[in-house]
Amino acid sequence: MFDFLKRVLTNDSASSRRRANERLRLVLTHDRIGASSQLMETLKEEIIQVIARHFEIDGTPEVTLIREGRRSALDINIPLKGR
């Protein structure tokens, strides 16, 4: 019982640093470009709409923010259907 508790507790604490890193990664990416996750969702929808007007989309489109050092970039990956 004691061992089990200890394991649970250490596992939990091992994740507090990891959780901090995950939360920071997300919040800093958004802070740097001044965009909320809500805005990112809207942006994603609009980008996909524009592409869909001209091409047929094949598969799952992805629009994500990525970090390269202190710079941020919009990573847009939209698979298109061939003719």
Added chain:
Amino acid sequence: MEKKTAESQVIVVTSGKGGVGKTTTVANVSASLSKMGYKTVVIDLDIGLKKLDLILGLENRVIYDIVQVIEGECTLRQALVKDKRFPGLYLLPAAQTRNKDEITPEQVKKICEHLKSDFDFILIDCPAGIEQGFRNAVGAADKAIVVTNPEISAVRDADRIIGLLESAQFKEIKLIINRYQTNMVKKGDMLSIDDLLEHLCIDLLGVVPEDSNVIISTNKGEPIVLNGHSKAAISFNNIALRLTGKEVEFPSFEEESLWNKLKSLGRNIFPGK
């Protein structure tokens, strides 16, 4: 005491978030620099919320302040408080009953230009926040030190400050991680040095471990580097050395095991073995 270097360094110490140890860092690094023989002046720009005089233990010797210098009520030389314990260390105090928007970046810059002819190092203690006080502090500096704690809200604010410093064309922005606890990092309960460097992407200037001696020395009004060999004192001395251009290796920040302590003790007693 004479100035030692031809080119003076004007360094702003900033953090965004309050309470991370900016003023303690400024007090100790500048005291350490003056101990090494560099003529050093610290400028407290936290107008309305001054602390540096207290941390340095000079609160009873303050007569004039920076706002009075700017308004021409006294000369710059009259306002400088000499620290008797450290040859070559001077404080330009902040005003306590005035506001940060009563001075401008240009006025601070002019004061720094005057100080350059007398001092090797000019360290500016920047107030918390990103408003007028921050603009006053960064306008005159050509190098910046960002102090943070291994704690998410401090890191977020540090990141914002770094962004602002980069837009202000700062070429040299360096990081000090204060209140670091190796044992907590090992347990997975604190952000590590590498985590912080990964998030903030700037060069590391120093890591100061959590050390209760800092509170004790602050109570007494004595910078910890005055006579301390505590962990924090060693870190502040290393930071000062790095500012003078010396390469100082970063210690591993691993908690020393009893065996390693015995080994290093043995090396000290029987050198050359």
